[in-house]
Amino acid sequence: xxxxxxxxxxxxxxxxxxxxxxxxxxxxxxxxxxxxxxxxxxxxxxxxxxxxxxxxxxxxxxxxxxxxxxxxxxxxxxxxxxxxxxxxxxxxxxxxxxxxxxxxxxxxxxxxxxxxxxxxxxxxxxxxxxxxxxxxxxxxxxxxxxxxxxxxxxxxxxxxxxxxxxxxxxxxxxxxxxxxxxxxxxxxxxxxxxxxxxxxxxxxxxxxxxxxxxxxxxxxxxxxxxxxxxxxxxxxxxxxxxxxxxxxxxxxxxxxxxxxxxxxxxxxxxxxxxxxxxxxxxxxxxxxxxxxxxxxxxxxxxxxxxxxxxxxxxxxxxxxxxxxxxxxxxxxxxxxxxxxxxxxxxxxxxxxxxxxxxxxxxxxxxxxxxxxxxxxxxxxxxxxxxxxxxxxxxxxxxxxxxxxxxxxxxxxxxxxxxxxxxxxxxxxxxxxxxxxxxxxxxxxxxxxxxxxxxxxxxxxxxxxxxxxxxxxxxxxxxxxxxxxxxxxxxxxxxxxxxxxxxxxxxxxxxxxxxxxxxxxxxxxxxxxxxxxxxxxxxxxxxxxxxxxxxxxxxxxxxxxxxxxxxxxxxxxxxxxxxxxxxxxxxxxxxxxxxxxxxxxxxxxxxxxxxxxxxxxxxxxxxxxxx
Amino acid sequence: xxxxxxxxxxxxxxxxxxxxxxxxxxxxxxxxxxxxxxxxxxxxxxxxxxxxxxxxxxxxxxxxxxxxxxxxxxxxxxxxxxxxxxxxxxxxxxxxxxxxxxxxxxxxxxxxxxxxxxxxxxxxxxxxxxxxxxxxxxxxxxxxxxxxxxxxxxxxxxxxxxxxxxxxxxxxxxxxxxxxxxxxxxxxxxxxxxxxxxxx
Numbered sequence: 001x002x003x004x005x006x007x008x009x010x011x012x013x014x015x016x017x018x019x020x021x022x023x024x025x026x027x028x029x030x031x032x033x034x035x036x037x038x039x040x041x042x043x044x045x046x047x048x049x050x051x052x053x054x055x056x057x058x059x060x061x062x063x064x065x066x067x068x069x070x071x072x073x074x075x076x077x078x079x080x081x082x083x084x085x086x087x088x089x090x091x092x093x094x095x096x097x098x099x100x101x102x103x104x105x106x107x108x109x110x111x112x113x114x115x116x117x118x119x120x121x122x123x124x125x126x127x128x129x130x131x132x133x134x135x136x137x138x139x140x141x142x143x144x145x146x147x148x149x150x151x152x153x154x155x156x157x158x159x160x161x162x163x164x165x166x167x168x169x170x171x172x173x174x175x176x177x178x179x180x181x182x183x184x185x186x187x188x189x190x191x192x193x194x195x196x197x198x199x200x201x202x203x204x205x206x207x208x209x210x211x212x213x214x215x216x217x218x219x220x221x222x223x224x225x226x227x228x229x230x231x232x233x234x235x236x237x238x239x240x241x242x243x244x245x246x247x248x249x250x251x252x253x254x255x256x257x258x259x260x261x262x263x264x265x266x267x268x269x270x271x272x273x274x275x276x277x278x279x280x281x282x283x284x285x286x287x288x289x290x291x292x293x294x295x296x297x298x299x300x301x302x303x304x305x306x307x308x309x310x311x312x313x314x315x316x317x318x319x320x321x322x323x324x325x326x327x328x329x330x331x332x333x334x335x336x337x338x339x340x341x342x343x344x345x346x347x348x349x350x351x352x353x354x355x356x357x358x359x360x361x362x363x364x365x366x367x368x369x370x371x372x373x374x375x376x377x378x379x380x381x382x383x384x385x386x387x388x389x390x391x392x393x394x395x396x397x398x399x400x401x402x403x404x405x406x407x408x409x410x411x412x413x414x415x416x417x418x419x420x421x422x423x424x425x426x427x428x429x430x431x432x433x434x435x436x437x438x439x440x441x442x443x444x445x446x447x448x449x450x451x452x453x454x455x456x457x458x459x460x461x462x463x464x465x466x467x468x469x470x471x472x473x474x475x476x477x478x479x480x481x482x483x484x485x486x487x488x489x490x491x492x493x494x495x496x497x498x499x500x501x502x503x504x505x506x507x508x509x510x511x512x513x514x515x516x517x518x519x520x521x522x523x524x525x526x527x528x529x530x531x532x533x534x535x536x537x538x539x540x541x542x543x544x545x546x547x548x549x550x551x552x553x554x555x556x557x558x559x560x561x562x563x564x565x566x567x568x569x570x571x572x573x574x575x576x577x578x579x580x581x582x583x584x585x586x587x588x589x590x591x592x593x594x595x596x597x598x599x600x601x602x603x604x605x606x607x608x609x610x611x612x613x614x615x616x617x618x619x620x621x622x623x624x625x626x
Numbered sequence: 627x628x629x630x631x632x633x634x635x636x637x638x639x640x641x642x643x644x645x646x647x648x649x650x651x652x653x654x655x656x657x658x659x660x661x662x663x664x665x666x667x668x669x670x671x672x673x674x675x676x677x678x679x680x681x682x683x684x685x686x687x688x689x690x691x692x693x694x695x696x697x698x699x700x701x702x703x704x705x706x707x708x709x710x711x712x713x714x715x716x717x718x719x720x721x722x723x724x725x726x727x728x729x730x731x732x733x734x735x736x737x738x739x740x741x742x743x744x745x746x747x748x749x750x751x752x753x754x755x756x757x758x759x760x761x762x763x764x765x766x767x768x769x770x771x772x773x774x775x776x777x778x779x780x781x782x783x784x785x786x787x788x789x790x791x792x793x794x795x796x797x798x799x800x801x802x803x804x805x806x807x808x809x810x811x812x813x814x815x816x817x818x819x820x821x822x823x824x825x826x
Contacts, residue, residue, distance in 0.1 A: 547641050549702075552669035609639035609695075614736065615780050 009046045030379035036288015061279025066249040070256020089152020095317045096121035111167040115353045124343035125150045140442045142335040157247040168356040198244040206258030214264045227271045291372040315340040337381045341374040410471030411437045415479045416461035421533045422481030428537040462490045481507040632685035636664045636692040636703035652795035678710045687728045694735040697755045716766045730771035738778040774817040796826040
């Protein structure tokens with residue numbers, strides 16, 4: 001088939017299936033997978049064997065995704081996550097491998113069992129992270145836990161790929177099997193050195209070569225040249241990594257981290273984003289295409305059994321590790337379901353072990369089918385979790401009113417997003433006697449805030465029905481303080497359309513975001529920082545009718561108090577020596593802060609320029625004189 | 627011919643002051659009056675000087691209305707004076723933009739009128755204590771009138787306050803109508819007395 005008609009089929013399948021999947025609330029991953037199944041050899045038959053080749057090409061999307069993840073991850077943040085990466089990651093990988101190995105050893109030679117167990121313990125970065133990002137859960141505890149585990153797996157791929165040849169029993173060396181890398185001809189110690197050298201080269205190049213290069217290219221003012229050089233960068237890294245036998249994804253991730261602090265971070269991000277999206281989509285289509293229904297049809301029970309056992313073991317281990325790291329039940333379930341599939345690395349590992357003749361070709365394709373099925377099931381499981389399990393066991397969307405017959409009182413202020421910007425506003429308003437209704441999609445935070453007496457709705461604030469039930473019809477002010485500028489923009493667009501009387505006060509992350517918000521005609525735009533969040537809260541109180549100078553002074557006092565609280569709590573932070581997730585730590589600090597707010601009534605004792613006291617004093621005096 | 631009156635009001639805690647809201651409520655709802663609530667407009671003390679100058683140019687009578695804190699005005703009014711009355715615009719060479727305009731203070735004070743006396747509790751008269759304002763007006767070539775005052779706010783009964791408030795309204799109406807005999811007014815120590823004397 002020629003290139004054009006192939007492209008036509010892939011694109012058409014994506015364009016048709018993904019919007020339908022999205023509309024049905026299933027997320028884009030599932031849409032792509034179904035598109036693949038649809039055009040694959042077993043339904044419409046547009047794509048045959050070449051699906052495999054497409055997948056090799058599309059794996060590049062995973063590489064790009066890791067580069068972009070690296071870009072968003074500043075080294076300091078990476079360092080803070082080190083405990084959960086090492087702790088959660090090693091626990092998950094180790095336990096899963098051991099348990100699967102014990103099961104498999106009953107029917108396989110130990111070498112086969114080992115290789116298969118290792119491959120099956122990997123999870124899919126593409127599916128899990130894509131889904132978590134789509135749901136805006138990257139900063140939640142479950143999001144961070146998932147990320148930690150996936151990152152550890154990416155790193156672990158290196159030693160695993162190094163170990164696999166040792167399991168080969170037929171004395172096949174890699175070079176014979178066709179999987180040839182440049183450094184294979186070197187002795188072992190030299191291979192190890194070249195490994196470190198490659199990582200070192202990426203680091204040094206990122207620092208001293210790539211940034212100056214990008215600077216030169218940016219000067220040409222040719223946008224497509226910048227895009228080209230961004231692509232060049234990724235391809236070069238992938239090549240280098242393959243040369244030394246490392247995972248290209250890991251190399252790309254490293255390069256991303258190195259470049260995270262450079263001034264071209266946003267440029268690179270926005271240039272590569274569409275490529276990543278398309279390639280990942282292609283990758284998922286490839287997974288769908290490669291599901292061998294003929295094989296499944298010939299041994300349905302075996303494959304179904306394998307899928308169930310593998311996913312059950314993985315899920316059990318994940319849930320257990322989540323428990324150890326004290327994830328709450330609904331967060332733990334999300335984390336468990338998000339990572340319970342077998343990942344794309346397994347494809348690589350299975351074909352590698354097949355080439356090494358560790359496992360038979362039949363088992364190789366069976367295992368690949370199992371992998372593809374688990375990947376397809378994951379979005380369905382997540383959907384099931386979201387629609388059926390979570391509403392029953394997790395955080396309820398609406399706050400439970402303490403008294404059922406109490407008339408629903410709607411607050412006049414709604415805060416969407418209770419991150420560092422929104423929370424400052426909520427705290428300040430509360431200190432000044434104004435209770436706001438809060439919308440947030442982080443279940444841990446919602447629970448905490450409800451415990452602290454806030455009225456909180458759990459869910460996606462851009463949803464019209466959630467805004468309605470939070471009282472947007474009667475409220476005066478909606479504060480859009482969501483961390484992601486895109487989501488925030490979506491929120492204000494919806495709010496303006498359906499609640500034209502609602503005054504919108506909006507957080508802007510950057511100058512550019514502010515311009516975008518101004519373009520759609522908004523006026524109350526606050527470019528984010530601690531001070532602008534307080535300023536926004538001051539303006540909220542003023543527009544609710546309080547005197548501007550009085551609340552301005554309250555704002556100044558609040559900033560001073562907050563600074564003191566910061567210093568006090570900085571020491572508190574290191575008290576706990578437990579293994580603790582960064583996000584969980586943040587909640588502990590936030591809880592402490594909120595209860596400190598309550599203990600110290602911030603607006604009390606402001607008697608400045610209030611002659612009431614003088615009058616009372618005089619009255620008392622004259623009584624004594626009598 | 628009717629005059630235009632600019633009231634520059636400065637109270638850092640207006641929401642707590644019954645007497646000042648009583649006085650502010652007397653301002654006629656006429657297009658000839660401009661009421662500027664300075665603490666509400668400039669909570670951060672960042673005064674829009676150009677706009678304030680334009681307002682001054684458009685009015686004939688300027689009233690500084692404020693509580694008489696520590697024998698002076700609240701800090702934002704002083705800030706207004708410091709920022710707006712520029713050299714070369716309000717005074718000094720070429721500083722003739724305020725020439726001929728009228729200005730006076732409307733104050734609320736906790737002490738009784740009798741306390742502001744050589745032999746009283748506060749040792750100086752209100753007129754003496756307001757000397758910095760008087761001299762400011764003079765330097766800007768404006769005519770300074772005696773103050774309008776609501777005294778003894780700490781012990782005032784509601785009826786007394788309402789009576790004084792009524793005098794304030796009659797004063798403002800008189801100013802608007804252009805009935806402003808400056809020399810005669812300046813012979814009184816309070817504008818309150820002039821209103822009573824005129825039997826307005």
